[in-house]
Amino acid sequence: MSSRTYKDAVDHLNSLQSNAAVLEALRASGGRSSEFAIPEMLEYLGRIGYSPSDLNRLNVIHITGTKGKGSTSAFTDSLIRHAMPEWKVGLYTSPHLVAVRERIxxxxxxISEEDFARFFFEIWDRLEQNDTxxxxDTSAKPGYFRFLTLLAWHAFLTLKVDATILEVGVGGMYDSTNIVPKPVVTGICALGLDHTAILGKTLAAIAWQKGGIYKEDVPxxxxxxxxxxxxxxRQQxxxxxxxxxxIVPPTPGLSDIKLGLSGAHQYQNANLAVHLAKTFLRLKTHWRPQNGLVAARQYPIPLTNTQPGSSTAHIPSRVLIVPCSVLIFNCTNGRSGKSFLAAMLAKAAAxxxxxxxxxxxxxxxxxxxxxxxxxxxxxxFKGDLTTLAIPEADLAQLKTQHDLASAWSSLVPSFPNDNIHVLPSIEHxxxxxxxxxxxHAEKQLDVLVAGSLHLVGGVIEVAGLSKVAL
Structure with missing residues (x-):
């Protein structure tokens, strides 16, 4: 291969995506049996030259949940980095906004574009050279998320991180991140039916899946x-x-502190992060909590005997609050757009x-x-934002977008039709x-982008806001 740039790596990575037709067939069939998920991931790991026990060197904090796992991961990363500033700390999360390397x-x-490309092709070559x-029936190469998980582990092992905060992708029990034999500590955020109710899953079934990250002799x-x-x-x-x-108890004084991520719900996530960090540091160092502070973003959370520093708990564009006059919205095909819009209007009214x-x-x-x-x-698409999961017919006819426009009109009958716009791209x-x-040059024009994180990332890219937003 003559060129092995970051763009080349992203193009190769995108070739591992499943297209809309394949995804629909998988949904219709109930998906590939979960019994194959972990054995296949272990096999991919072996094919790139690692054993499961190698992953224990990463000193993993494994986090899952229905709501808040990304925020909890960001808080935990911030806390560990501030408590141990001499350490090298890895964070693996998903999805990304503008560049796929944000996940690692x-x-x-x-990680830099150069490092991403280097690690990517090292894994790609190992998989091609060892095709046994x-x-x-197992695919020669893993899918998009699995490949990125392997890439993260390879990067963290190569760079010799001292600690790794590992966010589960989907579920827990059969997630591709769940092959670390012995993480240092595991944590579960709030559970709910948000993403799985349409699949007919009960809360108990969801808890069973999430509890699958618990491990022997691990808190x-x-x-x-x-x-x-x-x-x-508890049974898991x-x-x-x-x-x-x-069941993590409240952290004294935490509720009186302004956090680096907005929303009252973030206090529960920050509280779990505090206990995850405390447990991790207790098990891996001689550190003991004293009366002191550590920063989550620029704001302090009680945790260590060090002074607040520059550590940040930050998830770009997950929570931004602005007064708005223009709404740009999209949601994944198949989700209830009308319910999302109704909830947004109700929240605005409140x-x-x-x-x-x-x-x-x-x-x-x-x-x-x-x-x-x-x-x-x-x-x-921008390479990092490419998705093959949108049905071509839906794109051609803008079906989802017309459905959303109709939903808005039914929710707000008085809204002028001329001010409801259905457009084929983010650039439009x-x-x-x-x-x-x-x-309207005489007044400020504010814009709210919501509904889809992929949409937010695309707006940041097209509007040239990457340096500001990230």
């Missing part, structure tokens, strides 16, 4: 859960022979009331834009915003 961070920063498979932590879920987690801890099962304002939440926006996640007006949406800004 060292001391808070994404125990099961001939098993969780936030307070509904009793149905808590009983299952017993079945997996966890060293202890802990917030306006909270701040003593009499504004009509339905008139909060002057314009609403429903566009696809396609990056550019010519129909192309940004061009519209720029046009509106030129028409």
């Amino acid at each position: 961070r060292i001391n808070g920063a994404p 498979r125990a099961n001939p 098993a932590l969780t936030v307070n859960q509904p009793e149905e879920a808590m009983e299952v987690l 801890a017993i079945d997996h022979k966890a060293s202890e099962f802990i 917030q306006l009331q909270l701040y003593g304002r009499s504004d009509d939440a339905s008139q909060f926006f002057d314009h609403v834009v429903f566009c696809t996640n396609v990056t550019y007006a010519d129909g192309g 949406a940004i061009n519209l915003v720029r046009e509106l800004r030129s028409q």
Whole structure:
């Protein structure tokens, strides 16, 4: 291969995505049996030259949950880095906003394009050179997320990190991250039905899946859960022979501190992160908690005997609060867009009331834009943002976007039809915003982008905001 740049790596990575037709067939069939998930991942790991025990060298904090696992991972990363500033700390999360290398961070920063490309092709070559498979039905190369998980482990092992915060992708029991034999500590955030209710799963079934990350002789932590879920987690801890099962108690003083991530729910995530970090440091160092502070972003969380520093707990564009007059929105095909929009309007109304304002939440926006996640007006994607999961017919007819526009009209019947825009790409949406800004140069034009993280990433890219947002 003559060229092995970051772009080449991303192009190769995108070739591992499943297209919309394959995904639909998998959904219809119930998906590949979960019994193959872990054995296949172990086989891929062996083919690139590692054994499961090698992963124990990463000193893993393994985190899952329905809500908050990304935030908890970010808080935990910040706390560990501030408590042990001389350490090299790895963080693996998903998805990414603008560049896929955001998923793999060292001391808070994404690995460089050069390192990503180098590690990527080292794994790619090893898989091609060692194609022996125990099961001939196993794909020669892993899928997109599995490959990135292997890449993260290879990068962290090569760079010799001292600690790794590992966020589960989906579920827990059969997730590709769940082959570390002995993490240092495991934690489960709030459980709910948000992403799985449509699959007919019960809360108990979800808890069983998430509790699958608990390991023998490893502390098993969780936030307070509904009793149905808590009983299952408790039993999972017993079945997996966890060293202890802990429902994390409140951290004194935490609720009085302004966190680096917005939202009241973040205090539960930060509290779990504090206990994960404390447990990790107790087991891996001679550190003991004293009366002191450690920073989550620029704000302190009680944890260590060090002074607040520059560590940050930051997830780009997960939570941004701005006054808005234009809404740009999209959501994944098949999800209930009308429910999402209704919930957003209800939340806006509640917030306006909270701040003593009499504004009509339905008139909060002057314009609403429903566009696809396609990056550019010519129909192309930025390499890092490429997705093959959108049905071609849906894209051609903008079915999802027209459905969203109809939902908005039914929710806000008084909203002017001329101010509801259905557009084929993110670039079209940004061009519209720029046009509106030129028409209303006398006043500030604020924009809210919501519904899809892929949409947010695309807007950041097309609007040229990468350096500001990330």
